[in-house]
Amino acid sequence: MTALIRNPILPGFNPDPSICRVGEDYYIATSTFEWYPGVQIHHSRDLVNWRLVRRPLERASQLDMRGNPDSCGVWAPCLSYDDGLFFLVYTDVKRFDGNFKDAHNYIVTAEAIEAVWSDPVYVNSSGFDPSLFHDDDGRKWFLNMQWNHRSESFGGSPKHPAFDGILLQQWDERKRRLTGPVKNIFAGSPLGLVEGPHLFKRNGWYYLTTAEGGTGYDHAVTMARSRTIDGPYEMHPDTYLITSKDHPDAPLQRAGHGQYVETPDGQAYHTHLCGRPLPPQRRCTLGRETALQKCVWRDDGWLYLENGGPVPEITVAAPGAARALSSPRxxxxxxxxxxxxxxxxxxxxxxxxxxxxxxxxxxxxxxxxxxxxxxxxxxxxxxxxxxxxxxxxxxxxxxxxxxxxxxxxxxxxxxxxxxxxxxxxxxxxxxxxxxxxxxxxxxxxxxxxxxxxxxxxxxxxxxxxxxxxxxxxxxxxxxxxxxxxxxxxxxxxxxxxxxxxxxxxxxxxxxxxxxxxxxxxxxxxxxxxxxxxxxxxxxxxxxxxx
Structure with a gap:
C-alpha cells in the first residue's frame, strides 16, 4: 500500500519552508518572526513524519529582536548543506509599517543540525528572503529580493513596485563577504510582489522558484529557468507551479513560498506554505502552515505537480513505505x-x-x-x-x-x-x-x-x-x-x-x-x-x- 503524506505536514504557525536533504535525512527550516529562539528546524526520514529538532538562533550574538514590531524579526530562512557544513541564511526585519523594512541578512553555520551554530556573518540589507545556492563548480551565490522604498507599498498594503526583483551576487566563503557585481536577474510575473527566491540546477538548467502575489489568497510559487545563472530567465509554461488563487474552494489556500527537493532515487517534491481558512470570514486561525506536494518532470524539462494542475492537495504519495505516527491528543x-x-x-x-x-x-x-x-x-x-x-x-x-x-x-x-x-x-x-x-x-x-x-x-x-x-x-x-x-x-x-x-x-x-x-x-x-x-x-x- 502506498504511504501518504498528509498536509499540512507542519500544522500551526510554520511558514516559508526551506527544505534540505542530506543523505537519507530531510530538514525543513521555517520562519519564526518575533518568537524566540529563532528558526524552527524539523527533521524527517520519510517525508511523512516530522519532529522539531532545533531552533538554532538562541543567543544575543545571533539574534536580538527587542523593539522589533509585530510580524517582524526572522523572515524566510534558507537551509542548505555543502561539503560537510550546514548553512542557514536569514533576515532580521526591524520595521513593518511605513515605506522602509530595514531588513538585515546574515549567515550562520554548523557541522550538524543539533550542534551549536556559529555567530552570524552579516551579508547585506538590500531586501529580505535571502537564500544561498551552492553551484557544482564550487562557487556560492547569494540571492534576495530587492526592496524599493520609493513606492506606495507599506505594512499591511504591499504594492508591486516595492518588490523590485531578485538580486544575485557571488558569496566568497573564505573572505565571508559578497564579491563581484550584483545583478537583478528576475522581475517576476505580472502577478507581482516577487520574493522568496530559491535556485537549483538540473540537466544544465538553472531553475528559479519564487513566491509571488503576497502571502494572502493570491499567493503562488512561480518558476523560471535559464542556461546561465544570471539569466535571462524564461517563465514556466503555466507560470505558476503551485497556487490556489483561482480556486477559492480548495482546502489549502494561500499556497506559495517553498522549495524543491529530490529523494535519493530522484523523486521530486516541493514544499510550500498554506492556510486553512474557517468560514464564514475565511480567517486562517492556525496561521501559515507547511505543506509538501509530489511533483513530476515532463519531457519539456519543466516541473509540474503530479496532479496535473497548480492546486495543492491534502494527501500525496510518499516516496516509500512509511507509517504515519499519530500526534498525541x-x-x-x-x-x-x-x-x-x-x-x-x-x-x-x-x-x-x-x-x-x-x-x-x-x-x-x-x-x-x-x-x-x-x-x-x-x-x-x-x-x-x-x-x-x-x-x-x-x-x-x-x-x-x-x-x-x-x-x-x-x-x-x-x-x-x-x-x-x-x-x-x-x-x-x-x-x-x-x-x-x-x-x-x-x-x-x-x-x-x-x-x-x-x-x-x-x-x-x-x-x-x-x-x-x-x-x-x-x-x-x-x-x-x-x-x-x-x-x-x-x-x-x-x-x-x-x-x-x-x-x-x-x-x-x-x-x-x-x-x-x-x-x-x-x-x-x-x-x-x-x-x-x-x-x-x-x-x-x-x-x-x-
Missing part, C-alpha cells in the same frame, strides 16, 4: 525539567532569564512580571502554537498581586492588537480577582476591552485557568485549587480575530496563534507568578468537552 507539561519543553517559545528577548525560570521553584515555571502584554521589548509570555482549529488549554497559577498593575494568567495570543487573556489581578474593592483583557484587532491603537468589567473575586491559593477554542469561538473557565467543577467566566469571545486576517486584515500580519502563560507588572516591581502545569488538548478530532 493531550500534551501535559509539569515543568519538572530545568529546560523549557521544546514546544514553547517566548517573544523577542535573547535574555530569557529576565522573564522566566524553571529553577527558582521546582516543578514550576516562574514568570517575572515585566512590561505589558503588548510590549515589543521585554514581555513575560511563554506559549505554544495552536495546532488545531479546536483545542483546550489549562494551567495552574499561584500569584499574589497587590495592585491592578500586576497581572498573570492564560492567553490566546497573536500580537499586541489581537489577543484574549484570562487574568488574575487585584482590584480595590474585590481584592484578588479574575478579569478578562481583550484586544480584538484594534489597530493601530491596541485598545483593551474588558468583557466582564472589574471581574470576580477569587479565594487565596492556586487558581486553575482554562480556555476552549472551537473554530471561531473562545470560552474561558476557572476553578479554585481542589474544586472539581470548572466554571465558565465571561462571554464567548471571537477567537477568529486571533488570526492572520483578524483586525487589519490580509497582509496586516502573518504569524500565528499561540496559547500560553503570561505575567506583567507595570509598577516595575517584577512580581513573579508560578505556573504549576500546562495542558494542551486537541478537540478537532471529535473530542468531547472536558
Amino acid at each position: 493531550v500534551v501535559e507539561t509539569d515543568f519538572d525539567e530545568t529546560a523549557l519543553p521544546s514546544e514553547f517559545q517566548w517573544l523577542r528577548t535573547p535574555l530569557p532569564e529576565r522573564i522566566f525560570s524553571l529553577e527558582r521553584r521546582a516543578g514550576h515555571l516562574r514568570l517575572f512580571g515585566r512590561e505589558s502584554i503588548g510590549s515589543w521589548f521585554e514581555q513575560a509570555l511563554v506559549a505554544r502554537r495552536q495546532e488545531h482549529h479546536s483545542f483546550r488549554a489549562e494551567t495552574s497559577v499561584e500569584f499574589a498581586p497587590g495592585t491592578y498593575q500586576q497581572v498573570a494568567g492564560l492567553a490566546h495570543y497573536y500580537n499586541r492588537h489581537k489577543f484574549h487573556a484570562l487574568s488574575l489581578t487585584w482590584h480595590e474593592t474585590l481584592g484578588r480577582a479574575l478579569t478578562i483583557l481583550s484586544c480584538p484587532g484594534d489597530f493601530p491603537h491596541g485598545r483593551l476591552q474588558f468583557p466582564i468589567g472589574s471581574g470576580i473575586a477569587v479565594p487565596t491559593g492556586p487558581i486553575e485557568l482554562a480556555m476552549e477554542v472551537r473554530d471561531n469561538d473562545l470560552q474561558f473557565f476557572w476553578r479554585a485549587d481542589g474544586e472539581m467543577e470548572w466554571q465558565a467566566i465571561g462571554p464567548v469571545l471571537d477567537a477568529g480575530v486571533v488570526s492572520d486576517e483578524g483586525g487589519r486584515g490580509e497582509h496586516g500580519s502573518f504569524t500565528g496563534a499561540f496559547a500560553g502563560m503570561f505575567a506583567f507588572d507595570t509598577s516595575g516591581g517584577g512580581l513573579p507568578a508560578d505556573f504549576g502545569r500546562f495542558r494542551y488538548v486537541s478537540l478537532s478530532e471529535g473530542g468531547a468537552r472536558l
Whole structure:
C-alpha cells in the first residue's frame, strides 16, 4: 500500500519552508518572526513524519529582536548543506509599517543540525528572503529580493513596485563577504510582489522558484529557468507551479513560498506554505502552515505537480513505505525539567532569564512580571502554537498581586492588537480577582476591552485557568485549587480575530496563534507568578468537552 503524506505536514504557525536533504535525512527550516529562539528546524526520514529538532538562533550574538514590531524579526530562512557544513541564511526585519523594512541578512553555520551554530556573518540589507545556492563548480551565490522604498507599498498594503526583483551576487566563503557585481536577474510575473527566491540546477538548467502575489489568497510559487545563472530567465509554461488563487474552494489556500527537493532515487517534491481558512470570514486561525506536494518532470524539462494542475492537495504519495505516527491528543507539561519543553517559545528577548525560570521553584515555571502584554521589548509570555482549529488549554497559577498593575494568567495570543487573556489581578474593592483583557484587532491603537468589567473575586491559593477554542469561538473557565467543577467566566469571545486576517486584515500580519502563560507588572516591581502545569488538548478530532 502506498504511504501518504498528509498536509499540512507542519500544522500551526510554520511558514516559508526551506527544505534540505542530506543523505537519507530531510530538514525543513521555517520562519519564526518575533518568537524566540529563532528558526524552527524539523527533521524527517520519510517525508511523512516530522519532529522539531532545533531552533538554532538562541543567543544575543545571533539574534536580538527587542523593539522589533509585530510580524517582524526572522523572515524566510534558507537551509542548505555543502561539503560537510550546514548553512542557514536569514533576515532580521526591524520595521513593518511605513515605506522602509530595514531588513538585515546574515549567515550562520554548523557541522550538524543539533550542534551549536556559529555567530552570524552579516551579508547585506538590500531586501529580505535571502537564500544561498551552492553551484557544482564550487562557487556560492547569494540571492534576495530587492526592496524599493520609493513606492506606495507599506505594512499591511504591499504594492508591486516595492518588490523590485531578485538580486544575485557571488558569496566568497573564505573572505565571508559578497564579491563581484550584483545583478537583478528576475522581475517576476505580472502577478507581482516577487520574493522568496530559491535556485537549483538540473540537466544544465538553472531553475528559479519564487513566491509571488503576497502571502494572502493570491499567493503562488512561480518558476523560471535559464542556461546561465544570471539569466535571462524564461517563465514556466503555466507560470505558476503551485497556487490556489483561482480556486477559492480548495482546502489549502494561500499556497506559495517553498522549495524543491529530490529523494535519493530522484523523486521530486516541493514544499510550500498554506492556510486553512474557517468560514464564514475565511480567517486562517492556525496561521501559515507547511505543506509538501509530489511533483513530476515532463519531457519539456519543466516541473509540474503530479496532479496535473497548480492546486495543492491534502494527501500525496510518499516516496516509500512509511507509517504515519499519530500526534498525541493531550500534551501535559509539569515543568519538572530545568529546560523549557521544546514546544514553547517566548517573544523577542535573547535574555530569557529576565522573564522566566524553571529553577527558582521546582516543578514550576516562574514568570517575572515585566512590561505589558503588548510590549515589543521585554514581555513575560511563554506559549505554544495552536495546532488545531479546536483545542483546550489549562494551567495552574499561584500569584499574589497587590495592585491592578500586576497581572498573570492564560492567553490566546497573536500580537499586541489581537489577543484574549484570562487574568488574575487585584482590584480595590474585590481584592484578588479574575478579569478578562481583550484586544480584538484594534489597530493601530491596541485598545483593551474588558468583557466582564472589574471581574470576580477569587479565594487565596492556586487558581486553575482554562480556555476552549472551537473554530471561531473562545470560552474561558476557572476553578479554585481542589474544586472539581470548572466554571465558565465571561462571554464567548471571537477567537477568529486571533488570526492572520483578524483586525487589519490580509497582509496586516502573518504569524500565528499561540496559547500560553503570561505575567506583567507595570509598577516595575517584577512580581513573579508560578505556573504549576500546562495542558494542551486537541478537540478537532471529535473530542468531547472536558
